[in-house]
Amino acid sequence: MSKVNLKKLASELSVSISTVSKALKDSHEIGQETKHKVLSKARELGYKPNPYATYMRNLKSKTIAIVIPEMTNNFFLQVINGAESIAREKDYHLLVYITHEDAQKEIDIINHLQNGRVDGILMSLSSTTTDFTHLHECINNKIPIIFFDRICHEIETVKIITDDFASGFAATEHLIQNGCRNIAYLSISKNLSIDNKRMQGYLEALDKHNMKPENRKIVKCSHDPKSNYREIKKLLSGPVKVDGIFASIEELALATYSVCKDLAIKIPQKLKVICFSNLITADFLNPPLTTITQPANEMGIAAASQLFKYLDKKGGEMSNENIIIKSALTVRGSAGA
Amino acid sequence: MSKVNLKKLASELSVSISTVSKALKDSHEIGQETKHKVLSKARELGYKPNPYATYMRNLKSKTIAIVIPEMTNNFFLQVINGAESIAREKDYHLLVYITHEDAQKEIDIINHLQNGRVDGILMSLSSTTTDFTHLHECINNKIPIIFFDRICHEIETVKIITDDFASGFAATEHLIQNGCRNIAYLSISKNLSIDNKRMQGYLEALDKHNMKPENRKIVKCSHDPKSNYREIKKLLSGPVKVDGIFASIEELALATYSVCKDLAIKIPQKLKVICFSNLITADFLNPPLTTITQPANEMGIAAASQLFKYLDKKGGEMSNENIIIKSALTVRGSAGA
């Protein structure tokens, strides 16, 4: 079962390699009869062109990468799903890399993608990334990056985001309209664009309703579940009065649920909770979780589509635009009726 | 910013391509001084070897693929996470493909991987796959496949599974011990090894406790949420008495929750529910969902590790063994205390 390549086909058919290659490409230079012979022999032996050799000729890898910070979050799962479907449609291949929120891993991964392995990258930043040299280098090497969700403002490229500010505003206002007067914001990382925007929405909503923001009500969380639990517990059992929580990501809402369970705080009676989330189980939680649902699948599709749009018109410049796909507020039980 | 390759380095340094290549590989054939010059120039220009050209020389793609049926399930998410971590460790790259439970897509994907693109494949079967020609062909082409979870018995290779039979038995017995006398099994697909094993465990537990299996209590579900909802609703509102449900996968347990919500059937008072699941929110559901939790991350790690074990001793034969990683029954509320 030795590998069947053009040379093998050629020798089997007693023609030249060029003839086989051209016949398979349906070139006009090859006669009908020969084409048929080549095609049927290729089928018979199960010839599949070697992708790496093909790359060597036309320097197109037909491969893109998606770099995400973690896999515990439903959002990224759905983005991958969307991106994969577009890649498949375009007959491209999708490499997946997880940075685990580690800036060094992100740098290593990006560096590994510098020499032709991929034609482009879809990416959401790690929360610990503060230096963007590796990304600039990537752009210098003419490898396009499309950001989604956690974008890098410094890089001029297409960015797929949701309306974080407006949604943060809406989420906070929803809590206010349901009676909350002391709303805490659970932040995930200062470094992240999404966190800043969501918090700005939160602050703007407070301001509109004449509520003063308090630093004590802005809890800096991380990706360590235990420390998040501690911080939220400290908030909810401490001196600061809190009757509403706006969690920037779903992990923090679940941590809140966990704390409330342990402290016997009733949601939504004593505490109303709302968060950005793509949990499929939001409806079945106790109580059902009111969420800002990001169009994750659509964002994956948009990111991949934008990348292919650029790759297809291969001469052009990458435009520097934000593509905004709106999130939806889904009222369930956790923030009151 | 033209691509920096060996040729470019060589001309910059006025040495031959061979010298540069060997210097970068720290060959003894190259003098210390030259090595230093080459290395520093390589760093200066940011040389990264082209992976496809490297492939052309040693015919190792340093890439593996993971082929999964869907992305809506937390199990596969965690498997990818585990597999990616091992791949990263080995400096390999991971391609992700989703069959969307479509046999034809599975065939297309496997065919696309036939000529060298990957060194090996991790795979979980689509539920609609009944013919395994494409997989046999893969093995014939010397591309190793490691199956996990949804395995293919026909192919002689390493398979990573959980103790589906024992867990199915334990799940059913747990329901029985909590008072259920009329237990239904929600099946996902006749084609799947896991479904059969889990159902056998279910039947064995019924038998042990002198309960007769009834076809009416075995509900054939699919991957269509709406039809699943209908089928489960039919079961729970029909003439067949049912006081316990064992769902083979988490989607079916959630569908059951949905039906119970709409029919106002109290879980666990009127109906006890248990299922195979990797939901991170199981604890927060209403009621908390008692689950058989598969060691998904470990299975991903095991699958990738086994593949690399084979790839590393590249001469050998692939062994035909089942590696079983046990699942754990986590008692929460949905199946009674």
Next chain:
DNA sequence: TATATTTACGAAAACGTAGTAGTAAAAAAA
């Protein structure tokens, strides 16, 4: 001093594909 060995490099081939250029033979046009 003459010969053997080691050191440090370069030339070239190969991996599989795809395209350019070249060329006999056949067909069409003059």
Next chain:
DNA sequence: TTTTTTTACTACTACGTTTTCGTAAATATA
């Protein structure tokens, strides 16, 4: 009939890397 065009093929090269082989010069050995 001669010339031009078309048809249908082959030879060869390049993509970037790695490695084998070859070889001068330097060094060690006899």
